[in-house]
Amino acid sequence: QETDTITDSLWDELEESLLGADVGPSTTLWLIERLRQRVSDENMRTGGQVQQALREELSALLGKSSSLRFSKQSPLTVILVIGVNGSGKTTSIAKMAYRLKREGHSVMLAAADTFRAAAIDQLQEWGNRVEVPVISQKPNSDPGAVVFDALQAAQSRGSDVLIVDTAGRLHTKFNLMEELKKINKIIQRFVPDGPHELLMVIDATTGQNALLQARKFAEDIGLTGVIITKMDSTAKGGFAFAVADDLGVPIKFIGTGEKVENLMPFEPQNFVAALFAQQ
Amino acid sequence: MAMFENLSKRLEGIFNNLGGQGKLTEDDVNAALREVRLALIEADVNLKVARQFVDRVKEKAIGADVMGSLSPAQQVLSIVNDELVEFLGGEGVNNKLDLNGAPPHIIMLVGLQGSGKTTSAAKLANYLRKQGQRPLMVAADMYRPAAVNQLKSLGRQLSIPVYSEPMGADPVNICVNSLDFAREQACSVVILDTAGRLNIDERMMSEVVTIRERVRPQEILLVADAMTGQEAVRVADDFNKAVSLTGMILTKMDGDARGGAALSIRTVTGVPVKFMGVGEKTDALEPFYPDRLASRILGM
Ligand SMILES: Nc1nc2c(ncn2[C@@H]2O[C@H](COP(=O)(O)OP(=O)(O)OP(=O)(O)O)[C@@H](O)[C@H]2O)c(=O)[nH]1
Ligand SMILES: Nc1nc2c(ncn2[C@@H]2O[C@H](COP(=O)(O)OP(=O)(O)OP(=O)(O)O)[C@@H](O)[C@H]2O)c(=O)[nH]1
Ligand SMILES: [K+]
Ligand SMILES: [Mg+2]
Numbered sequence A: 001q002e003t004d005t006i007t008d009s010l011w012d013e014l015e016e017s018l019l020g021a022d023v024g025p026s027t028t029l030w031l032i033e034r035l036r037q038r039v040s041d042e043n044m045r046t047g048g049q050v051q052q053a054l055r056e057e058l059s060a061l062l063g064k065s066s067s068l069r070f071s072k073q074s075p076l077t078v079i080l081v082i083g084v085n086g087s088g089k090t091t092s093i094a095k096m097a098y099r100l101k102r103e104g105h106s107v108m109l110a111a112a113d114t115f116r117a118a119a120i121d122q123l124q125e126w127g128n129r130v131e132v133p134v135i136s137q138k139p140n141s142d143p144g145a146v147v148f149d150a151l152q153a154a155q156s157r158g159s160d161v162l163i164v165d166t167a168g169r170l171h172t173k174f175n176l177m178e179e180l181k182k183i184n185k186i187i188q189r190f191v192p193d194g195p196h197e198l199l200m201v202i203d204a205t206t207g208q209n210a211l212l213q214a215r216k217f218a219e220d221i222g223l224t225g226v227i228i229t230k231m232d233s234t235a236k237g238g239f240a241f242a243v244a245d246d247l248g249v250p251i252k253f254i255g256t257g258e259k260v261e262n263l264m265p266f267e268p269q270n271f272v273a274a275l276f277a278q279q
Numbered sequence B: 001m002a003m004f005e006n007l008s009k010r011l012e013g014i015f016n017n018l019g020g021q022g023k024l025t026e027d028d029v030n031a032a033l034r035e036v037r038l039a040l041i042e043a044d045v046n047l048k049v050a051r052q053f054v055d056r057v058k059e060k061a062i063g064a065d066v067m068g069s070l071s072p073a074q075q076v077l078s079i080v081n082d083e084l085v086e087f088l089g090g091e092g093v094n095n096k097l098d099l100n101g102a103p104p105h106i107i108m109l110v111g112l113q114g115s116g117k118t119t120s121a122a123k124l125a126n127y128l129r130k131q132g133q134r135p136l137m138v139a140a141d142m143y144r145p146a147a148v149n150q151l152k153s154l155g156r157q158l159s160i161p162v163y164s165e166p167m168g169a170d171p172v173n174i175c176v177n178s179l180d181f182a183r184e185q186a187c188s189v190v191i192l193d194t195a196g197r198l199n200i201d202e203r204m205m206s207e208v209v210t211i212r213e214r215v216r217p218q219e220i221l222l223v224a225d226a227m228t229g230q231e232a233v234r235v236a237d238d239f240n241k242a243v244s245l246t247g248m249i250l251t252k253m254d255g256d257a258r259g260g261a262a263l264s265i266r267t268v269t270g271v272p273v274k275f276m277g278v279g280e281k282t283d284a285l286e287p288f289y290p291d292r293l294a295s296r297i298l299g300m
């Protein structure tokens, strides 16, 4: 007897699993609509077929996997890391530095979060652990000046990757967004094709606000990629579909823990599979 | 995939089409409540909580008289708003800290990584000092790089003492030892800043359980980010089961997050929101008001 039929409760279940994974109402309703269309166009008969089609649709929204971009013009590649407070920027920078170093790059870090208490110490501590130099100034100094110093240091010491850590900022704060634009301009003065990566870090436990954040950062200074952290949590990071699709910005890495090794290249298939995995 | 329009506009649209007269009919209400449910989920209210909530609203809305001055849409919104306020603890919500009994009163902050515990520890210390308390902050995070320095630096900014031990010390011992220090220094409130941890990390969860058993905090506050999505319920539920939360601090409310997570947490655990974090500075802490959060969840 056929039990795997396409029933109302199958649609309800799909809707629930998407909404429950923070995919969000707009994307979820759009996906369900599209699936219903495909079911009739393609004469699907089983729930299994619908599930498979959903996975395809979800993967398509995420786009292809994409690795870090390096400068083709300048010997120095600059990666600017931004995002709201506490999302995991500084830790992700340490993880990227560790990774890049193992791949043979000579990496330098810039401590341009001069605002948060002990943010500089935190990056320095990571720099010690990963054994990469950290350029910093005193707390509360001008972040632009730190970036300027770091660019000079990276060029004179012949580093090939400079990663800039910035203070956490909510996308709604005008002055802080202006400060980022300034940092961006300073980088462009040294390396006209930079920053080569503008990576936004988003916490997987975030809900629908992630999309507002990503949109505003993309509008104000542009984004070349996203890192989703804390994927070792019970959250699924379903906002990623809307972020990747709406903004056309690829997800580059996922963070899966607090250690330097816990950074994985983003794999759309695995991400989609994890969305439906029970924990 | 456009963003959801304003809920009240969508409700107006529905009632214009259906045109209920005199009383709100079940069909009108069902159509309207579907929009309410989606708006709540858009505001990060947990799915199951949203359903439970909508069921309650339904009972109140069906058969309600359409009042002269309010359109049916406005009327549904007003029922939704009132119920939200109720779910969030009601007008007479108890958002006071329990500082009864003999000092030192112990407040433990727990939560996921990066939710704002350390910053909230400093904000709370600052707030309580203004109320005449003598706070001590305790650096019980031995894992995050420079976590101790972060709290010490906040302590220096505020001239509030910080108890810490050298790297490698045991967080449980640090908390226990801090109490002797607090008594010596005649501190009246001890605020324990614990490390960020995942609710599913058994080893780290058992650490907070042990701290709780050893120092018996009067207040155990979950520090939760206002931007948290659907998992807020599970996180809060797990923390609550492990350490019996007494309240919650909802941080980063200075952004544009709708804060639906707070409704989910409140509904599932019954734990009241006691404070809201509204900025990065040490004075950016406000008492919690349900009506303000209700309007915000509804995008009004
Ligand atoms: N479980 C887990 N924790 C993480 C991950 N990435 C970062 N964290 C933790 O999240 C917390 C915040 O990380 P940070 O790197 O300081 O975040 P940030 O974005 O630099 O924070 P601000 O500079 O204050 O805005 C720390 O406790 C990290 O250890 C991850 O992938 N998994
Ligand atoms: N805008 C804003 N930022 C906040 C608020 N509360 C905390 N933050 C910021 O959020 C980030 C994380 O705060 P922390 O206090 O370090 O968080 P934590 O929970 O102690 O982090 P871990 O110890 O790594 O788990 C920092 O950048 C804080 O400045 C708030 O209410 N509003
Ligand atoms: K996960
Ligand atoms: Mg940081």
Ligand SMILES: [Mg+2]
Pocket (backbone or CB within 6 Å): B117, B118, B119, B141, B144, B147, B193, B194, B195, B196
């Ligand atoms: Mg902390």
